Amino acid sequence: MDPFRFTIQARSGRARVGLLTTPHGRVETPLFMPVGTQGSVKGLLPKDLKAIGSQVLLANTYHLLLRPGPERVQALGGLHRFAGWDGPWLTDSGGFQVMSLGHLRRIDEEGVVFQSHLDGSLIRLTPERSIAIQEALGADFIMAFDECPPYPSSPEYLKASLERTLRWLERSLKAKTRPDQALFGIAQGGTDAGLRALSTRETLRFDLPGYAIGGLAVGETKEEMFPMVALSTEILPEAKPRYLMGVGHPEDLVAAMGLGVDLFDSVYPTRTGRFGSALVPEGRINLKNAQYLEDKRPLEEGCDCYACQTFSRAYIAHLVRAEEMLGGILLSLHNLRFLHRLTERAREAIRQGSYGAFAREFAERRFGKEI
Ligand SMILES: Nc1nc2c(CCNCC3CCCCC3)c3[nH]c(NCCc4ccccc4)nc3cc2c(=O)[nH]1
Numbered sequence: 198m199d200p201f202r203f204t205i206q207a208r209s210g211r212a213r214v215g216l217l218t219t220p221h222g223r224v225e226t227p228l229f230m231p232v233g234t235q236g237s238v239k240g241l242l243p244k245d246l247k248a249i250g251s252q253v254l255l256a257n258t259y260h261l262l263l264r265p266g267p268e269r270v271q272a273l274g275g276l277h278r279f280a281g282w283d284g285p286w287l288t289d290s291g292g293f294q295v296m297s298l299g300h301l302r303r304i305d306e307e308g309v310v311f312q313s314h315l316d317g318s319l320i321r322l323t324p325e326r327s328i329a330i331q332e333a334l335g336a337d338f339i340m341a342f343d344e345c346p347p348y349p350s351s352p353e354y355l356k357a358s359l360e361r362t363l364r365w366l367e368r369s370l371k372a373k374t375r376p377d378q379a380l381f382g383i384a385q386g387g388t389d390a391g392l393r394a395l396s397t398r399e400t401l402r403f404d405l406p407g408y409a410i411g412g413l414a415v416g417e418t419k420e421e422m423f424p425m426v427a428l429s430t431e432i433l434p435e436a437k438p439r440y441l442m443g444v445g446h447p448e449d450l451v452a453a454m455g456l457g458v459d460l461f462d463s464v465y466p467t468r469t470g471r472f473g474s475a476l477v478p479e480g481r482i483n484l485k486n487a488q489y490l491e492d493k494r495p496l497e498e499g500c501d502c503y504a505c506q507t508f509s510r511a512y513i514a515h516l517v518r519a520e521e522m523l524g525g526i527l528l529s530l531h532n533l534r535f536l537h538r539l540t541e542r543a544r545e546a547i548r549q550g551s552y553g554a555f556a557r558e559f560a561e562r563r564f565g566k567e568i
Pocket residue numbers: 232233234255256257289290291292293340343344345383410411412413414415442443444462463464465468
């Protein structure tokens with residue numbers, strides 16, 4: 198039996214509820230994946246992540262390669278045992294982080310050479326090495342080694358880059374040895390409709406358990422990004438999960454779920470939480486703002502998370518000003534719960550066949566009035 202079966206449970210327009218089976222349990226989509234870059238979702242305990250509805254966690258080849266090293270994680274039982282999360286893990290292939298974090302020294306047919314952002318040592322990542330690392334880490338979902346072109350890029354660069362990413366996908370697939378891991382291909386093509394369609398179609402020539410929409414949320418406008426998402430989900434097969442990488446903001450999840458995207462990840466909710474902001478239906482409130490120092494209300498009326506059930510905005514505003522760790526912890530917890538509640542409500546609306554009404558109500562509250 199296929200260890201990564203994906204079945205559609207309900208539809209509403211192009212939105213769908215899916216059931217995704219993995220060796221570490223079944224998950225319901227659409228879902229948001231908290232980012233645990235270095236094997237930990239910053240400031241949050243795995244048991245608390247479970248309690249707020251987190252299903253799949255994300256870690257990263259680039260960071261874990263530099264520290265503690267994949268051999269150590271493997272020797273210590275792999276990511277699930279090492280990091281105390283027995284649900285599904287997804288690892289990104291490292292290419293993106295090299296572009297955005299490391300000091301990229303060279304990119305060529307073989308792979309990339311970069312300087313570690315930790316100690317400046319030279320490191321080479323190839324499709325083969327990325328897959329070997331992800332196999333050692335032991336995630337359930339692993340990503341093909343790809344290049345996420347910078348934004349903006351010329352059509353010539355986009356075309357050459359997507360063609361290389363397709364050759365790297367073939368090499369990633371050849372390097373794969375574990376049947377208990379699902380390799381996702383990543384489509385590129387930037388915001389050029391013809392190249393996006395070309396890359397998506399060529400990626401589909403590989404029969405894979407799921408497909409990622411890459412190369413977006415890298416600085417392009419929403420007006421450029423969403424037509425590419427729509428184009429991608431028109432081409433990608435209904436029967437396979439679609440993963441929009443690096444997205445993100447609540448309103449972007451609502452729009453993308455309506456376009457048939459199933460999986461999301463972003464550092465946004467935890468990063469903005471650590472910086473003192475809470476996600477609320479109207480948008481975002483920054484607790485550094487003095488107006489909250491007397492505010493007895495919870496971060497969000499009606500939120501069932503521990504932060505909202507236990508503390509006032511005034512207390513959390515105090516913690517943020519005092520630079521108490523608990524401030525960022527409570528805001529990260531709430532922000533992730535906010536996104537998990539959003540996807541829970543989305544799944545319910547899809548089951549009721551009323552995703553359109555759900556999206557309209559969300560947009561009304563988010564954009565209807567100033568905070
Ligand atoms: N392979 C690959 N990864 C991509 C990623 C990383 C997804 N998150 C992984 C996660 C692993 C653990 C460490 C953190 C990342 C992207 N992230 C974004 N936008 C987010 C841009 C963003 C948004 C908010 C804040 C910072 C950056 N576009 C992306 C495109 C690609 C892509 O084509 N290929």
